[in-house]
Amino acid sequence: AQKVTQAQTEISVVEKEDVTLDCVYETRDTTYYLFWYKQPPSGELVFLIRRNSFDEQNEISGRYSWNFQKSTSSFNFTITASQVVDSAVYFCALSLSNFGNEKLTFGTGTRLTIIP
């Protein structure tokens, strides 16, 4: 069975600081997909990124970057120069490659608070 661990329950940083959210996953499958979602106070989950297990290139999107390392089964998320609008709960998730079994397994989330 697959598992996603987000060990950081809550993080608080001062605005403009950089912050990294950790995500460690477990699966025996060799093909899988990893996701990050953002949940602002309004409640909806906003899709941020999807990576497949064959693509270990790091990705950067504006102030967001993701570091995928299969050797350590980690898919960490870094926000550079954080802003108050980044305050939210962030979820890492995993899905397997079996067609018909695309259910997402979520981590427990990290609540990020950016202090102005």
Add this chain to the structure above:
Amino acid sequence: EADIYQTPRYLVIGTGKKITLECSQTMGHDKMYWYQQDPGMELHLIHYSYGVNSTEKGDLSSESTVSRIRTEHFPLTLESARPSHTSQYLCASSLGGTSGPQETQYFGPGTRLLVL
């Protein structure tokens, strides 16, 4: 930008009442999902559907039921609400068909349910 809608956004109701949470998407997605999110933030899949007339139970046992009579509509019903049903319910959809398990799930804004 995902077009998936949930109503009501907030619902306070007494024990024993029958309730239906609505979820609709305008993206023509075949697959739809219901997640329950407890106060500790963890998300659990309770129902999913691969298309019209297809419904399956998720990983977390739930007393709710779902139906999928139309592609765009995936309502969730509780025949007799109890305080233990108090939670946030999130609906999601993904493309389906032959696009495979790498597709992204897009989420609605959620319904916060409080059963007194």
